[in-house]
Amino acid sequence: MSNETEDAGVRHLMLRSLDRIVEEKAENAAQAADGKPGFPVDLWSALEEAGMTALGEENEGDLGLGNAMALVERAAYHTLPVPLAETILARRLLAKAGIEIPDGALSMAPPSAIRDGKATGVPWASSVTSVVTTTAPDTLALIDAREAASSGFNMAGEPRETIDLGRARIVASAKLADAAKIVEAEGALVRAVQMSGAMSRVLEHGLTWANDRIQFGRPIARFQAIQHLMAELAAEAAAGSAAALMAVEAVAERSDRLAIAIAKARTGEAAGRVCAIAHEVFGAMGFTQEHTLHYATRRLWSWRNEFGSEVQWQAEIGRAIAAGGADSLWATLTAHG
């Protein structure tokens, strides 16, 4: 068996075992956690025991990143209310900086939201062991923020908290060139991958609904207007997932900020359209708290803003190409085959 097929086999088993954990422990986890601080500890332990929380740390030519991101994508598909993406990302960043990685769930502070001694929008700051942050543009630090965080949530009811940095305890710190830029970019990569997972959930949900919901004596899937909306939803979701996948491969091979920018810009845009179409197709039922559609759509609305909205990343792409001159566009697009 080649390395590649072996890797695909490992990935398949890992994703199936995640599905099983979700079935046993997390059927209604997103609902139970919605808008509450902390995260379901027994679900987290199950993930930890299955070896799913310590992945993707290798730096060079890592197959690890691909597997880790496949897991993050699947967890997002299941709308799992745990800091899995954050922990995987924080471990990666700490490994890059050569800081010893603590056990347990971790998180990181979005660098652009650190100012006036406060870090805002920090996922699960008060309930994870430690948080990765940048104390200077080229310094990565690990802090314990459990006593220094105040509560808050994103649109999806996921904890996004504010850390009073003066009150947090610095556990370790190290120089890492461009630390802030790296955290921003890798955070964007992870959110792009999560959006890909959540969009495939919305597509699946929408297809089932369109075939089940009866109006005018037939499933709404029989209406051409609905068919075309769903076709557009599928196309946007496919584009978003292709862009995210492309970035994961690029980052596994080299440092490729442009690929990340493309991924976050494209998935963010796709997410907006996917949510709008899905809600249209679900009608009033999808607009209720009782229905489960919003666990995916509210995450998409949140994630497209986090670690830079699509507009910020689009502008970065535009500036990069413009700076290289008009004729650099084609060379850039084809630089890696």
Added chain:
Amino acid sequence: MPEFRFEPVQMPPAATRLRAEVRGFLDEEKAKGTFAPTVGAMVAADPSFSARLGARGYLGMTWPKQYGGHERSALERYVVVEELLAAGAPVMAHWIADRQSGPQILKHGAERVKKMILPEIASGRCFFAIGMSEPDTGSDLASVKTRAVPVEGGFRVTGRKVWTSYAHMAHYVIALVRTGGRPEDRHVGLTQLIVDMKSPGIEVRPIINVYGAHEFNEVAFDDVFVPEDMSVGGIGNGWAMVTSELAFERSGPDRFMSTYPLLVEAFREIGESPNASEAAELGRLVAHLATLRRMSTSIAGMLNEGKSPVTEAALVKDLGTTFEQSIPEITRRLLPLEPRGGGNGQAYDGLQQLAQMQAPCYSIRGGTREILRGMIARGLGLR
């Protein structure tokens, strides 16, 4: 649930060498003044340019050598095609023959026909047109009325085709005709015939398009003789042929790069320091383009492995034509024509105007957006 994964393809090292070679060739051609980048290479046809491509081995690239091909991979062909489109080269003369008709004849043509026609296409001296649409037959292709009546040694064809692109340059047209049954019989009794444009009884009349160009035509057939072995895929198999053929042509770079030269010129006009909204608008287009290219190369890889990603190809065409239509709409917001005096000879101005007028056709030709979305919906299990 259908899952659309656009896995990566590894461009072979030969493709990378080839890319450099093609760029060198195109630089020489541009230096000689053979062409100026045009929106949608789809407007510019230059038979002598096509012949030079043929001489360099850039046509019929994947076909067997015995038919004049070069036995290269689909990915190498992909590289050549996208380089030509990125440069805005005048590729229209040979486009249909190389992309669509040649591969079909190779797969489904009679041996004599393959030997006669394929080497000519590969040399860049033989061009094709597609005769599917008729005055009363557009999206509903199965309703064609053009008839082929069996006679000694072949058929006699009578009817009328419209919108036949580049028929005025073509050596052959592949016409979808009724060899049996009535229009009500729909998919039954249809055949694709390769008709020599020099045959007596064929008349080509130009149809001038919206921007005043002569690209498509009306082709009238009056009792035109076609030899028996000039069918694609045999008598009565026309429907299967056209549906597989259309699937083939849906995901290539020509489905999203028609207005690419305008995007490049917009970057040039805006210069090295765009403001925030210029940077975001142009960057957004780049993100779309990079993603489409990924999806399209991925499909080329699937086709190479013998898979038939029909729904994926339809997704790419839907996203791709929407994207290429959006380029002039977005660039005109950033770089309005009027204060610039419009049409003052700058590359940008000319491309901007042409792109606006050409854009509507991207989501019509080769199957409308609505028909395509219907196919995607079928792939999704909604119909």
